[in-house]
Amino acid sequence: VTALYADRLAHAVGAQHVADDGARVVVRPGAPAEIADVVRIAAELGAVVGVGVASGIALDLSRMCNVLHLDETSLLVSAQAGIPVEKLEAQLGDRGLTLGPLPPSSRARTLGALLAAPRPSEASPRVGRFVAACAGIAAILPDGIELTTRVAPRKATGPDLMHAVLGARGTLGLITSATVRVQRRQEARLDAAWKLPSLAAALATARALLVRGGRPLDLAVSGAGVLSLSVDGPAPLCDAERGLADELAHAAGGQPVPHAPLPRVPPSLTAPFERALPIETLESQVLAPALLGEALRVVGWHVAGAALVDIGRAAAGPPPPSPLVQLLKRRLDPDHRFPAWPGETSETGARA
Amino acid sequence: MSPVAARSALIEELGRAYPGRVSTTPPDRVAYARDLWPRGLIALAGGNPAPHPPDAIVWPTSTEEVAAIVRAAARTATPIVPFGAGSGVCGGTLPIKGGLVVDLKRMRDVVAIDAGAGSATVEAGILGDHLEHELNRRGLTLGHFPSSIMCSTFGGWLAARSAGQLSTRYGKIEDMARRLTFVDGRGDVHQLEGGASPDLMQLVIGSEGTLGIITRATVTVRPLPELRRYRGWSFPRVAAGCEAIRRLLQRGLRPACVRLYDELDSFLHRGEKDHAATASGPEATLEQYLSMLTPGGKGVLDDWKRRAIGAALMRPELVNRLASTVLPYTQGGCLLIVGFEGDRRLAEAEAQAATVELERAGGRDLGEGPGRRWLEHRYAVSFRMSKVFDAGAFVDTMEVATTWDKLLELYRAVRQAVSPLAFIMAHFSHAYADGCSIYFTFAARGNGPADAARRYDEIWRVGLSAAARVGATISHHHGVGLSKAPFMPEEHGQAMAIYHALKDVLDPAGIMNPGTMGL
Numbered sequence: 036v037t038a039l040y041a042d043r044l045a046h047a048v049g050a051q052h053v054a055d056d057g058a059r060v061v062v063r064p065g066a067p068a069e070i071a072d073v074v075r076i077a078a079e080l081g082a083v084v085g086v087g088v089a090s091g092i093a094l095d096l097s098r099m100c101n102v103l104h105l106d107e108t109s110l111l112v113s114a115q116a117g118i119p120v121e122k123l124e125a126q127l128g129d130r131g132l133t134l135g136p137l138p139p140s141s142r143a144r145t146l147g148a149l150l151a152a153p154r155p156s157e158a159s160p161r162v163g164r165f166v167a168a169c170a171g172i173a174a175i176l177p178d179g180i181e182l183t184t185r186v187a188p189r190k191a192t193g194p195d196l197m198h199a200v201l202g203a204r205g206t207l208g209l210i211t212s213a214t215v216r217v218q219r220r221q222e223a224r225l226d227a228a229w230k231l232p233s234l235a236a237a238l239a240t241a242r243a244l245l246v247r248g249g250r251p252l253d254l255a256v257s258g259a260g261v262l263s264l265s266v267d268g269p270a271p272l273c274d275a276e277r278g279l280a281d282e283l284a285h286a287a288g289g290q291p292v293p294h295a296p297l298p299r300v301p302p303s304l305t306a307p308f309e310r311a312l313p314i315e316t317l318e319s320q321v322l323a324p325a326l327l328g329e330a331l332r333v334v335g336w337h338v339a340g341a342a343l344v345d346i347g348r349a350a351a352g353p354p355p356p357s358p359l360v361q362l363l364k365r366r367l368d369p370d371h372r373f374p375a376w377p378g379e380t381s382e383t384g385a386r387a
Numbered sequence: 388m389s390p391v392a393a394r395s396a397l398i399e400e401l402g403r404a405y406p407g408r409v410s411t412t413p414p415d416r417v418a419y420a421r422d423l424w425p426r427g428l429i430a431l432a433g434g435n436p437a438p439h440p441p442d443a444i445v446w447p448t449s450t451e452e453v454a455a456i457v458r459a460a461a462r463t464a465t466p467i468v469p470f471g472a473g474s475g476v477c478g479g480t481l482p483i484k485g486g487l488v489v490d491l492k493r494m495r496d497v498v499a500i501d502a503g504a505g506s507a508t509v510e511a512g513i514l515g516d517h518l519e520h521e522l523n524r525r526g527l528t529l530g531h532f533p534s535s536i537m538c539s540t541f542g543g544w545l546a547a548r549s550a551g552q553l554s555t556r557y558g559k560i561e562d563m564a565r566r567l568t569f570v571d572g573r574g575d576v577h578q579l580e581g582g583a584s585p586d587l588m589q590l591v592i593g594s595e596g597t598l599g600i601i602t603r604a605t606v607t608v609r610p611l612p613e614l615r616r617y618r619g620w621s622f623p624r625v626a627a628g629c630e631a632i633r634r635l636l637q638r639g640l641r642p643a644c645v646r647l648y649d650e651l652d653s654f655l656h657r658g659e660k661d662h663a664a665t666a667s668g669p670e671a672t673l674e675q676y677l678s679m680l681t682p683g684g685k686g687v688l689d690d691w692k693r694r695a696i697g698a699a700l701m702r703p704e705l706v707n708r709l710a711s712t713v714l715p716y717t718q719g720g721c722l723l724i725v726g727f728e729g730d731r732r733l734a735e736a737e738a739q740a741a742t743v744e745l746e747r748a749g750g751r752d753l754g755e756g757p758g759r760r761w762l763e764h765r766y767a768v769s770f771r772m773s774k775v776f777d778a779g780a781f782v783d784t785m786e787v788a789t790t791w792d793k794l795l796e797l798y799r800a801v802r803q804a805v806s807p808l809a810f811i812m813a814h815f816s817h818a819y820a821d822g823c824s825i826y827f828t829f830a831a832r833g834n835g836p837a838d839a840a841r842r843y844d845e846i847w848r849v850g851l852s853a854a855a856r857v858g859a860t861i862s863h864h865h866g867v868g869l870s871k872a873p874f875m876p877e878e879h880g881q882a883m884a885i886y887h888a889l890k891d892v893l894d895p896a897g898i899m900n901p902g903t904m905g906l
Contacts, residue, residue: 109790109821110637153584164582170790170821182881187788187860188822189559191548192867192875193904194590194598194889196882202584208885216821219637239503246505247610248729250641268639269743275736282732359577359587362892367885 040080044092047072052098059090065098067173067181067211074179074209078372085205085374086147094209096147102126103212111170111186113214116147132217135159135168136253147210150201160245160254166201168216174200174208177368186214199363206360206376207367221267224252227277228294229284231260236287243283249276263294393463394486398443400459401487408446408493416440419470419488424478424870425783426843428776433836441468441482446493450568450576450602453489457600458574460487461896467572468900469596471540472514476783479547479595479868483902491542494602497521506565508605511542527608530557530643533864534766545601548593550824550864552765554817555636556643556728559864561592563606571599572894590889595866596900598893609729616738617644617726619757620750625649626795628721629815629823631748633791635725636820638744640737644726644816646761649798651812652828653722703831707806723750724761780832781839785850788817788824789859797857798825804853805829808846817863824863847871867904875905 040060044053052063064070073092077084083091096117103113107130114123120134121142127133138156141149149157149165150172157165171186174197184197200208231237237256244254244264253265262284266276281291356364356376364376388396402409410416420437421427430438442465447453460467466486473480482488491512498508502525509518515536522528531551533539543549545567550559557563567579567588579588591598622628628647635642725745727738746752776782785805789797798813805811809831817824829846833839851861851874861874876883883905890897890906 106790106792108633108792111790111821166584166586176881176884178884180881180884182884184882185858185860185878185880186790187863188790188819188824189548189550189561189788189817189863190860191550191593191862191864192860192871192878193886194592194594195561196590196879196885198586198589199885199889200585202586204584207585218820221639242504246503248733250639269736269740271736271739272639272733275732279730279732357577357579357583357587359579359892360585363888366888366892 040076040082040092043076043080044073047076059088059093061093061095063095063098067099067175070094070209070211071175071179071181074175074177074372078177078179078370081370083374084372085209086151088374096145099211100145104214105130105132107132110217110219111214112217113171113212114146115212116145116150116210118146120144120146120149127217131220133220134215135162135165135218137165146213146215150213151210152204153202159252161250161252162216166198169197169201169213170216171214172197172200172210173212174210176208177370177372181211182208199367203360204374204376206356206364206373209373221269223270223273224265224267225273225277226263226265226294227280228261228263228292229281229289230292231262231284231287231289233260236260236289237262240280240283240287240289244276244280247279247283249279251276260289261292262289390464394442394465397459397463397465398487401443401445401456404455405445405447405452408448409443410445411443413440415444416442419444419473419490420482422473422475422478422480422868424476424481424868425776425781426478426840426870427481429781429836429839429843432776433840439481439483439485441488442485444470444488444490446490448493450494450570453491453494453570453600453602454574454576456487456489456574457570457572457898460898461573464896464898466898466901467596467600469542469546469600471512471543471546472535472538474535474539475543475547475866475868477547477862477866477868477870479866479900479903481869483869486898489600491540491600491602498603500525500527500608502527502608502610505608506605507608508566508603509541511540511545511600511602511604513541515539515541515544522608523611526611528611529563529606529608531560531563532765536766541604542601545592545604546595547866548864549866550817552816553643553726553728554864555645555819556641557609558607559817560606561589564588564592564604565607566605567591567601568603569599569601572896572899593866594889595868595904597904597906598889599899612643612728612734613731614734615643615726615728615762616734617724617728617758617762618738618755619753620723620725620745621720621753622647622723622748622750623720625721625798625815627749628723629791629794631723631745631750632815632818632823634744634748635741636818638740640727640741640744642725642737642741642818643728644724644758644761645818647721647723647815649813649815650721652814653720703810704807707802707811722753722757724758726758726762780830781843782828782830783843783846784865785827785829785847786824786863786865787827787851787854787859787861788822788863789854789857790822793857793859794823794825797854797859800853800857801825801827801850804849805846808842808849869903872903872905 041053041055044062048062048064048069054061062073064073074084077092086094099115099117101115105112136159141157150169153165162168171184173183175181237260240262241254241256251264251266255263264280266273417437417440420440445456447456466484468480468482468488470480470488470490494510495513496510500507518541519529530553532553533549533551544560548561565581569577569579569591581588632645727734802811809829811827811829813825813827815823815825831842833842854861855877861871861878
């Protein structure tokens with residue numbers, strides 16, 4: 036970190052938006068073009084650049100926190116990457132819209148963080164992983180190229196290229212804005228719960244409900260075998276879905292109990308864990324006594340592909356990058372301009 | 388060794404390694420030089436069946452064999468075209484640079500089915516209806532019903548991001564995939580998990596053989612529906628029908644089938660009712676209509692009327708203008724078919740909620756008849772189109788998609804662009820909460836094969852350019868191949884850099900399906 040950096044960066048984004056904290060220069064760009072400038076400057080100087088990196092040039096996207104477009108006809112919102120979920124939800128809420136059920140621990144995170152470094156707890160049974168709600172992104176590649184993917188409900192025009200950037204923790208591309216699908220708050224909401232003989236029985240019931248076509252708002256099981264269900268939508272459909280769950284629970288030896296929100300896995304436990312387990316694996320693992328007593332959110336498997344369960348102690352740390360990610364990294368970022376996997380991207384930085 | 392000699396040596400080597408499973412015979416080479424791209428069918432009608440035959444066809448039986456074949460081909464810079472059943476309509480499997488066609492149809496095992504978890508692991512080369520039959524025997528369904536289901540493979544679906552007719556409920560193939568076995572262009576084998584961060588599986592699905600070969604996948608399967616509730620509805624105009632579909636989807640309902648036929652499409656369906664003795668249903672009507680284009684076809688019109696329509700196809704703007712002026716004011720308006728299925732309790736409740744919603748949106752209930760007819764005849768059209776081409780006429784479909792706010796703009800823009808060149812009609816299907824696809828069918832005729840080909844190319848150029856101007860995607864589920872390759876840079880913009888990077892790292896020798904997809 037040199038004075039030269041500071042000068043050039045000040046020219047790119049304005050002096051008042053550059054700060055040297057000793058270990059790194061923190062830059063607060065106000066537009067994608069400014070980020071592209073910063074990326075180019077970083078390249079010339081051989082510095083790593085990324086959101087919240089611990090050394091080199093740390094991007095703070097707090098100025099890029101605006102809703103760009105709300106399309107209420109298509110239920111899509113485009114917003115800058117630095118917008119906090121809390122702020123976005125507040126603006127959507129004014130219009131009777133929502134991103135869907137996100138845990139309280141994610142409300143201070145930014146949209147960019149949700150898409151670049153997703154957490155299992157941000158998945159929901161209806162949408163799957165949060166990245167499945169993403170319809171398009173604008174991003175900058177390590178060589179400074181700015182790209183925008185075309186927004187359409189589905190495409191058959193080759194690989195879905197935004198997936199090289201989504202979930203890649205800023206190692207392959209830097210998200211500057213995104214278009215995500217939002218949901219309209221529904222007329223009716225209904226909560227119900229059952230006590231089943233065992234955790235395994237509760238899990239099997241939850242799975243059967245999803246396989247049979249249930250699309251609940253939220254679904255959770257506790258170590259004590261309580262299955263907790265929230266549904267919303269047209270009233271007859273809510274009733275039918277509860278009816279189906281009731282039938283499945285009774286068949287598995289369950290009884291209705293008063294609904295109460297199940298305690299979530301403490302954020303301190305979920306935060307560092309990235310690995311979601313397929314339910315097939317989980318069923319054997321949850322029977323291990325060490326895991327009993329945790330509340331598990333079953334977030335389904337049919338929408339986003341893999342079976343996901345938010346289970347705090349399931350795995351330690353993010354999985355190592357696959358060989359294919361490493362190959363892509365070498366090709367897209369030969370000079371290591373963006374952080375290396377799993378990234379110098381700290382959670383504090385991503386939140387900034 | 389020269390490249391040509393190296394290629395011959397490779398084919399000999401493969402012949403020794405896989406006796407009886409490598410062919411260089413002329414009939415096989417001709418058979419594997421085509422797919423169902425109408426551009427090729429026009430050429431075929433012009434007497435050119437196989438402009439680019441492969442040097443050889445090889446039939447591997449395992450992922451290991453596929454990997455070995457790819458390694459050997461990479462060593463000798465021999466192109467590879469992965470092949471399923473050849474039903475693609477975009478020229479995605481044409482061996483334009485020769486080399487090997489790797490036909491996966493001998494890899495057709497259903498490896499594992501887990502009814503409790505709702506998943507099945509299947510090899511790429513199984514034919515669609517064979518897979519569905521295997522699942523049905525166990526009380527399950529994939530819910531994937533492209534009209535090509537009898538002549539397309541599981542692997543082909545994944546390679547091209549296929550959609551079935553009931554995708555609104557069951558999802559497109561990329562929504563069903565959980566795990567993929569993939570041999571890249573270097574012969575390395577990858578196991579890709581869906582939902583990983585980043586989700587590399589979504590970078591391989593849809594790559595149409597340009598990055599490697601998908602040999603196996605695990606997908607979501609469902610219990611067979613306990614109940615089906617399919618009904619027809621009538622809406623005065625396309626716009627009202629679209630609005631009704633949007634409301635259904637945004638209320639959280641997931642119909643299995645949503646198909647809204649525009650005025651012309653609907654008009655042809657109504658005409659069908661008068662000929663109850665023949666096959667009925669919207670698609671069959673199209674087939675009947677198309678048969679009118681063919682001299683000697685089984686059309687219901689007198690010969691002179693047939694000739695008149697044939698002549699009108701040379702000046703399609705007159706027909707289109709007449710249709711769009713007159714049809715909205717005739718009896719019926721637009722036909723919408725909405726079907727629910729699945730768990731008895733859920734499907735019943737969804738159908739009930741949908742009825743309320745559709746009536747509120749101004750729809751007129753036509754009862755179960757139209758829904759039943761559609762279910763019965765939904766595969767009819769794909770197999771009966773070829774005879775149209777024999778007479779110098781051609782027919783094709785263009786499936787574009789966009790968000791709801793731009794959907795009618797897309798409909799008008801493509802119609803307006805194509806109308807001067809072809810007779811065009813459309814239906815809206817594959818609906819989502821955020822948008823919908825439009826399936827245009829167009830038909831025209833040229834003065835001989837060369838003129839037909841020119842007109843055909845021009846229709847695609849103006850149609851897709853119009854779609855791109857609106858901001859729509861140029862393909863919802865047919866894929867890209869050679870047909871849409873020139874439009875890829877505009878579709879993806881700077882994001883093509885990512886595709887090029889994928890190509891460089893996974894297929895450094897450039898042997899995988901070369902020349903397609905705009906790479």
